[in-house]
Amino acid sequence: MGPRAWPERSQASLATLSRDLGINPKTVAKWRKRQTVEDLKT
Numbered sequence: 001m002g003p004r005a006w007p008e009r010s011q012a013s014l015a016t017l018s019r020d021l022g023i024n025p026k027t028v029a030k031w032r033k034r035q036t037v038e039d040l041k042t
Helices: 007-009 014-021 026-033
Strands: none
Touching: 007 026
16 A cells, blocks of 8 residues: 555544654645545646
């Protein structure tokens, strides 16, 4: 399971996941909302 799939399935808080992954909590929140774990076009 990749790093983007893990937050989607995890029951941990945004703060815990962001600390464990070393990323911003807003990023974790965005990943949880997505339907796919694929990269989006920018």
